[in-house]
Amino acid sequence: MMLDIDTLNVWFGSGRDRVDAVKAATFSVARGESFGLVGESGSGKSTILRAISGLAPQWSGRMVVDGTPLTKTRPKAFYKAVQMVFQDPYASLHPRHSVDQVLGETLHLHGFGDIDARVVKLLDDVGLGQKFRFRYPHQLSGGQRQRVAIARALAPEPQLLLLDEPTSALDVSVQGEILNLLVDLRRDRGLTFVMVSHDLSVVGHMCERLAVMQNGQIVEVLGVDALRQNAATHPYAQSLLAASI
Template sequence: MTPALGIRNLYVRYGRTDVVQDVSISVEQGESYALVGESGSGKSTILRAAVGMVSDWRGEIEIDGTPRSSMAQADFARHCQMVFQDPYGSLHPRRTVDATLSEPLKIHNIGDRDHRVVEMMRSVGLNPRYRFRFPHQLSGGQRQRVAIARALMLDPKLLLLDEPTSALDVSVQAEILNLLVRLREERGLTYVFVTHALPVVSFLCDRLGVLHKGQLVEEAGVDKLRAGAFDEPYARELFAASLGAGDRVRHAV
């Protein structure tokens, strides 16, 4: 089966520095794959390269077997969407929930918009009575539900999730993580999940790749994570550092 996301020998440069160096990963259809590592390790940069938000990269990126560089933006949007970290900054402050969710449908000339918007709001656990509210009238968790709904409006099968719960308090994190688990099962989604919280990976993902200073130093199944049985010293250090900090998330979910 063709991987949902294939990355080979990826380098990404900011200025004169390669912040991602020779990274290769393959994410299977329906899989949930995490990229983990400390801040500055290159996790989010890989996602940004995949969606076209950075220009200075070399290597190969394929979405469902098609080179990213040869995909029209409209085709890419139907295959892959990204959910960002900050629910306060990712939504336009002067657009209602309805306008935000309707926009992808308008751009792609998809009809039956009222029904689709209401059904998607229900799908992400957001009461339709919030449909004509602005972002400042919503909580952080509600905003992130809107962001997830927006990403799903074109029915993509691949979601890139850039620390989508890190800006939320712990109880709301648990709600969003449970929502993501349910949506993946219901819609047959593939996730590439960027985080520094290993307990979140243990709950949500099947495999993980450990990044250190822009390089992929280890890949492992989530069973290896749960056992703390990493091969690389840096991965073991990351696991040890996460033990105390992760208890709150583990208990919440």
Template sequence: MSDAGKGKVPALEISNLNVFFGHGESRFQAVKNVSFVLPEGASFGLVGESGSGKSTVLRAITGLVRDWSGTIKVAGSTLGERRETAFYRQVQMVFQDPYASLHPRHTVDRILSEPLRLHRIGDIDRRVLQALDDVGLPRAFRFRYPHQLSGGQRQRVAVARALMLEPRILLLDEPTSALDVSVQAEILNLLTDLRARRGLTYLMVSHDLAVVAHMCEQIAVMRLGEVVEVMGVEQMRQATPEDAYTQELLRASLGYDRDFFSAHMEE
């Protein structure tokens, strides 16, 4: 782990998490005894191929899947079966597809103001305008609809919506995989900047090791629902993982354009 949050209560603790789908003979275990600790202010990556269970971990945390066992703690408090309203003031999620995650018939203004109204938070106009500023969108976009925005602009709206309640933890589910590579770098730079300015904690899911290497200090590699290895990003960059599957995953990722990311990502 990084030194972020050292000596403090961890932002997120997952212990022996198991997640199931289906019933009876068709019941399937998608996540098997997953455990990790995320210090406050850290950025932690879950990587693995499609179907490895990494996104399911995020859905268990947010309560989007109900059939799970184990322990999930946020800021030291153990979560129950249902998520209380206060949970969403602490934890928010940014989904993979920015178009699917935004209501097509709602303006940007309504998308951003709705969480504030649900949680009875005032000063809506100022907060919406500030949110647009924070994610680098012109204020004139306030009354546009998602179909009037580019993919990168839609994902900026999705990030802004996740930040409206001023959470401490963002769960990032492949937040750039639906975007062009040049736009990916812009969104990753935005997320890096927001984390630094707001002291946010990130749990990021990705199949792209290049993305994770730029965003996270520590990485858990998942395969068939299990964590097979946890390593620091420097260990990954030096291509010295211990697990055979991790080595295979790393070799498969070596085709990414290192020069492109070096040119586009901020130090």
């Protein structure tokens, strides 16, 4: 099992200001699987990714990645194994760092040598090529920026990619290209995905199974075949599927 989440609670603030964003979430993701988290805005799906990645420090329960239980502090090896692609490629890249700096610094941070060759290969792998190497984010389109963000996530050679609505900030014409790129990368690199989306058609294209979230809770886990057949059993999951048709 690549990821095992058991009775995960995530909250923000304390005392009367405390907000319980995720309540007793439990699911597991097999090695090589693509698993979706769907639900309305504020349902807690992105918060689960942030808890796994270490960006939401207030949590309880059990999270295990590739057999290793996670604690509040993460070892360096964790960030080599687990990487995240964020929703907004405009915000996730440093505006004054060239593509070469973004990728080169990530590779250096994770102890890789032969950085030049690795940067070139990463750009090729995400469909950009060397001509983009010394460009800055403002010289790139939204789709190109997201390809750079994906290349940065791939640089440490992770096993698990956390995808937080990776196409929702992009033009519709570009979304399909990025999703197909992710499908190809998963196949070629044997990656495991956990993908957050509010778009059920995206999840149907990308994932084998999905969890439906409402008000911080997972109300149903179903396979993509059940999604396509509109065969959910929980009333909220049924209404979510019906609204997407």
